[in-house]
Amino acid sequence: MANIQQVAKHAGVSVATVSRVLNGQTTVTAKTKQKVEEAIQYLNYEPSMLGRNLRNSESRIVLVLIPTISNPFYFEIIKGIENMALSQNYSILLCETDSKPEKEEIYFDLLRKKMADGIISMDPAVNVETLKELAENYAIIQCSEYGGGMDIPYVTIDSEEASYRAVKHLIQIGHQKIALMNSDEKFLYARERRMGYERALQESGIPLNKNYISYTQELGFEQGQLAMKKILHLDDRPTAVFAVSDLLAIGALKEIKAAGLQVPQDIAVVGFDKIDFSNMTNPALTTVAQPMYKMGTIAARMLIDKIRGKAVDSVVLGFELVIRESTTG
Amino acid sequence: MANIQQVAKHAGVSVATVSRVLNGQTTVTAKTKQKVEEAIQYLNYEPSMLGRNLRNSESRIVLVLIPTISNPFYFEIIKGIENMALSQNYSILLCETDSKPEKEEIYFDLLRKKMADGIISMDPAVNVETLKELAENYAIIQCSEYGGGMDIPYVTIDSEEASYRAVKHLIQIGHQKIALMNSDEKFLYARERRMGYERALQESGIPLNKNYISYTQELGFEQGQLAMKKILHLDDRPTAVFAVSDLLAIGALKEIKAAGLQVPQDIAVVGFDKIDFSNMTNPALTTVAQPMYKMGTIAARMLIDKIRGKAVDSVVLGFELVIRESTTG
DNA sequence: GATGAAAATGTAATCGATTACATTTTGAAA
DNA sequence: TTTCAAAATGTAATCGATTACATTTTCATC
Known part of the structure; x- marks a missing residue:
């Protein structure tokens, strides 16, 4: 398993240049770029997200809290979240809470420990106090379920x-x-x-x-x-x-x-x-x-915006009998 | 968000000592331990998994590949996997492949990029060649589904x-x-x-x-x-x-x-x-x-053993009409 | 060929933990 | 009080990337 140093050495350039090629920066000569790409190919190099994530202080993972995976209600929403997340290079970690505070706490901890960049909560039973507290420091969106009186952005229907x-x-x-x-x-x-x-x-x-x-x-x-x-x-x-x-x-x-x-x-x-x-x-x-799928994509969009520091507003969607x-x- | 340096400074010790307290090592005096714990409390410190993971070259995440989340067949297995994984401090990332190689590839890449420590595949449609190749370098277990002729460990029924x-x-x-x-x-x-x-x-x-x-x-x-x-x-x-x-x-x-x-x-x-x-x-x-739940726990156990470098054998479980x-x- | 701004590339710090090895402290035995 | 092994703690390298800033190269212009 090669790292960026070895690629740099093999290509006869510095790690900065390799990183530039990796991130598609324009300030690299076509010739240099080719050398680097050959080295990458030759060494079968794959950039480690561990290094990148530490440096960027992000995990590129979002948590999706649901009471139980067995409830088909969540399927389409999850698909919506997942597709939007993937398109933005995030992965989703599905978290079954069984509506138990202990299990919730496990996942909240993942957030606190920087293992996740944000949470989409679909769990109506979620510990509201903790959620509020977390929302002060972390990106959190409520989807489909929401408690009143919180200033956590949500997406839901009427x-x-x-x-x-x-x-x-x-x-x-x-x-x-x-x-x-x-x-x-x-x-x-x-x-x-x-x-x-x-x-x-x-x-x-x-x-x-x-x-x-x-x-x-x-x-x-x-x-x-x-x-x-x-x-x-x-x-x-x-x-x-x-x-x-x-x-x-x-x-x-x-x-x-x-x-x-x-x-x-x-x-x-x-x-x-x-x-x-x-x-x-x-x-x-x-x-x-x-509109479950849509609800999912919107929730994911909102969360990612929030992670990036943008302001987001709650959304109320239509429904159909x-x-x-x-x-x- | 405090880091380990700040905790060390506040407690008047070195980062090594803080790390020792964090990891429950015994070579720390009760008095020092208390000082560190007070500093942790005071600064509201949470150790970052990003730093830890890079240092330890692990992500503590395992991938679970399924064709679609809508098939209830997988529920109990997933619960089994999840509970075993959590008990060993792993999180699971549920990966819906839609039986499409492109989506599979996204998740395989997560493995290559060290964002995941291993894969439990429950997708019968999975690209067998790629899976075989990956299995040479990464921890992979097949659960419930398995292709013949591969030396990838599996758990299934007759x-x-x-x-x-x-x-x-x-x-x-x-x-x-x-x-x-x-x-x-x-x-x-x-x-x-x-x-x-x-x-x-x-x-x-x-x-x-x-x-x-x-x-x-x-x-x-x-x-x-x-x-x-x-x-x-x-x-x-x-x-x-x-x-x-x-x-x-x-x-x-x-x-x-x-x-x-x-x-x-x-x-x-x-x-x-x-x-x-x-x-x-x-x-x-x-x-x-x-025996879905059991299948899940066993698959997770096998995977974690494999990640830790142990040899694992395939398992065939009973069933019931x-x-x-x-x-x- | 000399000049110098722009483009390309390199150097080294940084993210936040763990840990091998080095150093200091402790305390029982002499 | 001295001695010295064991226990406790500290120092600094390390994991693998990104990036601010420094340096070198390029090349149009005179």
Whole structure:
């Protein structure tokens, strides 16, 4: 494994010149450049990023914090982040926190130890205090999730409006008894989605039935099954369910079928996120599509700008209601 | 951001002593140690991994190559790798190749440029020649997938036997007309799984029907739908399908239902991998469970051993047939 | 051929840690 | 108190790049 000194020696030039060739600087004669390139070829030289990174005080790595890799919600966002990052010569380190502070801390430490240049957080459970503190000294962007009152730049969609539109759709196709399967309201987006739900009902003069709202600790399949089980046992059973994640909705689907009922004839179901799998279920799921890929690229762009010291502003993106069989048959 | 010099100065000792405290060496007096720790605290010092990594000629990062992040098959393996890696103070960089040589090359370059200490490859489409070449100079382990004839250590299961057992199960519950939905036979595991399929048939005296075997380019949901569509149009329609991935099987499920047929009454379905979703379908999928998490930890262990210069041997792990509703109703 | 500004190249410091080797301190034994 | 091995600490080289500044080369102009 050759280093820059050996290349310089072999090419009969100084290390500065080799470095100039490496970094495509223009002040190098064509002849010199060729000599250097031959030496590089001959010695099979690859510049070490360890040396470069130390000298430049950067790692060219960005951290992407997610609660779990198993949630398909993050796929497209991650792809967006990754492609943008790669195009700017950054690599991304995917960090599964399992929503545990201990694991978060491991990755925060990577930042503190200069092993990473910044963080894109998609973890709603993230330790807000620590994040705020870190944001004072390091580049941090929140993507899709964001806490209120922090001056950390974020990119997200209008959750309240999206929720409103989903419920509105159910009302428009004739539903009055609509259940909301929400996540814990310690999360801002959960509160926003409940508000959208309430606004849609109110607007149509439908009274709010508190029994129709359930809260789950996580947004997974099993939680959807459990919540649906309870809903099915209600005295005045709803005819529609709006779940704030596709996985919840898919759990609901399975439970409804297990009870011998039909979707959407007996109960209509709407999910949220448009994960790949939402199209694979039977029936295919009506759901709210967030512009995930775009969200990813924008978040990455924002982060890299921030790393480079530019000022960045938060962004709110549009969304789309994708109507499929689980509401229209 | 303080550095080690400043800590040394503030504590009134040399950088060597600070380094010793940092690395928990025993040759430091309790009193000196305390002085250093106070200085660290006071200056809010965090050792830079950039300096350390250059000096130690390591990056403490390992690359994990996968074709796509969307395939749930990799989740548990990745978790296994990650936990083992973290316990040894390594971080993992998840590399999506999209099965494209250009993207592979980006990550191979990270290795050449010392930005990574080794690679765990789970990409069957990986450029075999390049991988072989790299393996001469760098630590590389193949996980779950492996090409024949290479001396790159791998961890995997006995695909032939797993396939044999899956088909055997179908035969035992009364099926004779069993279709195989296989992946492209350029992959070793695909050839092995066909062999297991054939062995099971042969053993029971069932003649091989070439029309019952289909090949798909990818292992996704859509490919499963397409392949199933063709199978449903066969003159002598099979009563069972063995798909070499759960996503293929889930595609088949949906297609069978779309044709108005019942699973397993009309057609039984067996998948492979036991991804989370295989339990969320209707009916739940009978499938072959690989010990994914364990596979991940072992692969990571092997890689780290290899990085440290130890000799490592390939490992073949056991598997388990998980019988659920899609075959037994 | 002499001149001198511009272009090309070189020298050496620097980034922040680790560690071999050198030096100083400690403290038990004489 | 002296002695001296062991323990503690310090000095300075090192990892491999980048780059400010210094020096040399080039070449158009007179």
